[in-house]
Amino acid sequence: MVSTTNELSPIDQAKKKAAFACGKKYVENGCRLGVGSGSTVKFLVEYLKHAVKDGSLKDVVCVPTSYLTRRWLLDAGLTVTDLDVTPELDVCIDGADEVDPSFTCIKGGGGCLAREKIVQNAAKKFHVIADHSKEVKKLGENFKFVPIEVLPFAAQALLKTIPQSEGGSAELRMSKQVCGPAITDNNNFIIDWTFDKNRHGDWKEVQQRLANTPGIVETGLFIDVVESVFFAYDDGSVKEILKSGKKLEIES
Numbered sequence: 001m002v003s004t005t006n007e008l009s010p011i012d013q014a015k016k017k018a019a020f021a022c023g024k025k026y027v028e029n030g031c032r033l034g035v036g037s038g039s040t041v042k043f044l045v046e047y048l049k050h051a052v053k054d055g056s057l058k059d060v061v062c063v064p065t066s067y068l069t070r071r072w073l074l075d076a077g078l079t080v081t082d083l084d085v086t087p088e089l090d091v092c093i094d095g096a097d098e099v100d101p102s103f104t105c106i107k108g109g110g111g112c113l114a115r116e117k118i119v120q121n122a123a124k125k126f127h128v129i130a131d132h133s134k135e136v137k138k139l140g141e142n143f144k145f146v147p148i149e150v151l152p153f154a155a156q157a158l159l160k161t162i163p164q165s166e167g168g169s170a171e172l173r174m175s176k177q178v179c180g181p182a183i184t185d186n187n188n189f190i191i192d193w194t195f196d197k198n199r200h201g202d203w204k205e206v207q208q209r210l211a212n213t214p215g216i217v218e219t220g221l222f223i224d225v226v227e228s229v230f231f232a233y234d235d236g237s238v239k240e241i242l243k244s245g246k247k248l249e250i251e252s
């Protein structure tokens, strides 16, 4: 799982830089760490593996947000636990599908949004790692929908009622491998709600309405929870943007 930086595409090099920079800065000895999901987080696992192996990082315990992240952590020889054993976390680090200037994020492209939000909520601090394509002025610039985890029992009804209350259109996410819906780690379905790209930033109200709808388990909207975002750019630079708006250049 050691990736030679030169072998990576420019976008993966950027993801790796962001993940390594965030891990280095925020994961300390003894850290109880929430580990998100997705291709950028895979580089965080790589960072943790190396830091533990070379002795610069000790006694880290990791709570994964998905089956796959758990597998990566175990394969890397890292200590894996769960919220039953470790219900309070110091830090959670995760990727995102889009982040706007007020740090409202869309997550859940990989279908892990419910566990990601639960683990984020258990952590004192939440940091996002992402390549520059995720940095948008307005949600919907690149990623057109909000993933919503739903109970299978409610799915067909919600496919009708979500567009009725929120506009746009809703689609049941289908598995690419089997002939049926994608199933989450919680045995639920995902509805991808494509929103009107001209809608104003009323995301808190949207989140509130959706969270109060029977059958909806969780949405991929993460609002007012991010401490900082590490964005990596094609020229190799990494910038950390703090929630105060302050921008820090990260040295390689």
Ligand SMILES: O=C(CO)[C@H](O)[C@H](O)COP(=O)(O)O
Pocket (backbone or CB within 6 Å): 036, 037, 038, 039, 040, 041, 094, 095, 096, 097, 106, 107, 108, 109, 110, 111, 112, 113, 116
């Ligand atoms: O929310 C997620 C999975 O549910 C991921 O963090 C998000 O999709 C970003 O993934 P990647 O790092 O592969 O671009």
